[in-house]
Structures are given as C-alpha cells and as structure tokens.
Amino acid sequence: MKKLAMLFVAAATLFLYTGCGKSGSNKDPDYTCTTCTTTPEAKVANDASFKGVYKGVLIGSTGTIKFDVNNAGTTLTATLVIDGVISTLTATVIAQSGQTPTYVSDFTGTLNGQPVTIKFSVGSGGQNPVVVSATVPGHTGITFVLAKETSTALIEAFEGTYETTKPESGTFNIILSRKLALWGALARKNGSTEVDNDANGTISGDNLVREGITIATIAGDALAGEFTDGNNKKVTLKGKRTL
Structure with a gap:
C-alpha cells in the first residue's frame, strides 16, 4: 500500500x-x-530523490506526459502528447532547500501555436507527484495520473x-x-x-x-x-x- x-x-x-x-x-x-x-530512463542516483523521471496519462482529451526533472543533469522538461500532438515544455525553477513540496514549477511551451502551462509539484523523495494545474488551449478540465519511475521499475x-x-x-x-x-x-x-x-x-x-x-x-x-x-x-x- x-x-x-x-x-x-x-x-x-x-x-x-x-x-x-x-x-x-x-x-x-x-x-x-x-x-x-x-x-527505465530514470538514473539510480535519483531513486529516492525528487529528481528523476515521472510518467503519466491524461484525459481531456487523451494523451500522455513525461517530466524530466534533472534526471541526467540540469534538464527540466516535460513532453506532453495530447490527441497525437507533441509539445515540449521547459522550466527554469530550481528546487529550494526546506521548500514544501520540494519541487514545484510551471512547465511552459506551445501546442498548435498557442501557449501551454502545466504546474508540477513533487515531494523530496519523489512522493506525491501531481499536476497542480494545467492550461492547454482547446482542452479544458484535464486530469492527470502520474508515477515516479525508478532505475529498476x-x-x-x-x-x-x-x-x-x-x-x-x-x-x-x-x-x-x-x-x-x-x-x-x-x-x-x-x-x-x-x-x-x-x-x-x-x-x-x-x-x-x-x-x-x-x-x-x-x-x-x-x-x-x-x-x-x-x-x-x-x-x-x-x-x-x-x-
């Protein structure tokens, strides 16, 4: 459990x-x-950290999302695929010591030429990864379910x-x-x-x-x-x- x-x-x-x-x-x-x-794409050094790879599915319409939070360096990206259209989002926020949750940031980009913002947060050990909010033109009420990938799972x-x-x-x-x-x-x-x-x-x-x-x-x-x-x-x- x-x-x-x-x-x-x-x-x-x-x-x-x-x-x-x-x-x-x-x-x-x-x-x-x-x-x-x-x-697994996740690095072993990130298995118990907020860093790493998070994958999920979405409804509103249908699709997937993958977050790369410093998995293999300084990369902070999210790949959103919705109704077969791919959007690469980026973030600039670096985790702050003592912050709760440990990492929270907007990932921004465009989809079909229009601005997209997805706010992602996760705890210090990679627990409770969630999409706090999502603004995707043409796709209201999007719901996500996410999981942290580890180097063995x-x-x-x-x-x-x-x-x-x-x-x-x-x-x-x-x-x-x-x-x-x-x-x-x-x-x-x-x-x-x-x-x-x-x-x-x-x-x-x-x-x-x-x-x-x-x-x-x-x-x-x-x-x-x-x-x-x-x-x-x-x-x-x-x-x-x-x-």
Missing part, C-alpha cells in the same frame, strides 16, 4: 467489481510501441477505451509498473466532463487485477479484457502502450 500510495495518485470508485473477469479476444499481441523504451502508459452493455463507452487510460506489479487508471464516459480517477490494482502474471477480478490481460504492448460490474453489465477494455 505504501508503494501504491507513492506511485499512483487516485480518488473515487470507477466500477464495482463482482463476478468473473476474463482476457479479451480483441487485444493485439502484434502491436509494438516503436517509440517506447523497454528499460519502468513505468508504462497505455491509452485505451471501454464499452459496456448499458450501453456506454469512453476513454480508459492506464499507467503501470510490471516490476512493482501495480497499475492505476483514469476513465471518462464519452460526452461527459467527469473523470473517474480511482481505478487501481495489482498485476498478477500478465493480468490486471482489481479486488480479485481480472479486468484485462497484457500482451506485449497491448491489453484487453472483459468483466462484469456490480450492475451485471459487461465491461470491455482495450488499449495500446504509447509511452
């Missing part, structure tokens, strides 16, 4: 899980994320969708660490502005498990699955790794 609290920032219930779950037939084991690293980000027999459909984006056997996610119903941000659980083998139920199975850089929720609706998930 301590590792989970440090790695995955979350808050209310996404689904009530009952019955059984199974891996889905719609996963794509042949998909490979050609831009994704297969080993790669963080992966998957962007995906869900469908239910309600019927209902929406976005379901996941970050996970196979090494730590933990995952966390964000979900939003199509047409809604409300984001559910408390979907999290463990990884058993290749299975994403929530309260004892397998909700999806990872196959390479893809995942998919089906389960029944507390209202006897079948929920189908699928996604692909993008970071």
Whole structure:
C-alpha cells in the first residue's frame, strides 16, 4: 500500500467489481510501441530523490506526459502528447532547500501555436507527484495520473477505451509498473466532463487485477479484457502502450 500510495495518485470508485473477469479476444499481441523504451530512463542516483523521471496519462482529451526533472543533469522538461500532438515544455525553477513540496514549477511551451502551462509539484523523495494545474488551449478540465519511475521499475502508459452493455463507452487510460506489479487508471464516459480517477490494482502474471477480478490481460504492448460490474453489465477494455 505504501508503494501504491507513492506511485499512483487516485480518488473515487470507477466500477464495482463482482463476478468473473476474463482476457479479451480483441487485444493485439502484434502491436509494438516503436517509440517506447523497454528499460527505465530514470538514473539510480535519483531513486529516492525528487529528481528523476515521472510518467503519466491524461484525459481531456487523451494523451500522455513525461517530466524530466534533472534526471541526467540540469534538464527540466516535460513532453506532453495530447490527441497525437507533441509539445515540449521547459522550466527554469530550481528546487529550494526546506521548500514544501520540494519541487514545484510551471512547465511552459506551445501546442498548435498557442501557449501551454502545466504546474508540477513533487515531494523530496519523489512522493506525491501531481499536476497542480494545467492550461492547454482547446482542452479544458484535464486530469492527470502520474508515477515516479525508478532505475529498476519502468513505468508504462497505455491509452485505451471501454464499452459496456448499458450501453456506454469512453476513454480508459492506464499507467503501470510490471516490476512493482501495480497499475492505476483514469476513465471518462464519452460526452461527459467527469473523470473517474480511482481505478487501481495489482498485476498478477500478465493480468490486471482489481479486488480479485481480472479486468484485462497484457500482451506485449497491448491489453484487453472483459468483466462484469456490480450492475451485471459487461465491461470491455482495450488499449495500446504509447509511452
């Protein structure tokens, strides 16, 4: 629970899980994320520090973000990918001794020619990494979930969708660490502005498990699955790794 609290920032219930779950037939084991690293980028010297690499997913629309906070020198950058458009943001703030949180700064840049500002903060040991606020033209109400990568625990980000027999459909984006056997996610119903941000659980083998139920199975850089929720609706998930 301590590792989970440090790695995955979350808050209310996404689904009530009952019955059984199974891996889905719609996963794509042949998909490979050609831009994704297969080993941690974080340096060992930063494992217990605010310095290092932080990765996450976002909803509003959909995408990923990666912060480099002095991981291998003086670099202070963030790479934001939203709806497939890439924006490189920079910061100039240096951590101050005794400051709480230890590091907090605006990362600024442009997206489609318009100014972007994302305020990021993190504690002295890399705990509680959060996006405090985000101003991204054309994308209001963005929600993030972040995790600190370490030299031994790669963080992966998957962007995906869900469908239910309600019927209902929406976005379901996941970050996970196979090494730590933990995952966390964000979900939003199509047409809604409300984001559910408390979907999290463990990884058993290749299975994403929530309260004892397998909700999806990872196959390479893809995942998919089906389960029944507390209202006897079948929920189908699928996604692909993008970071």
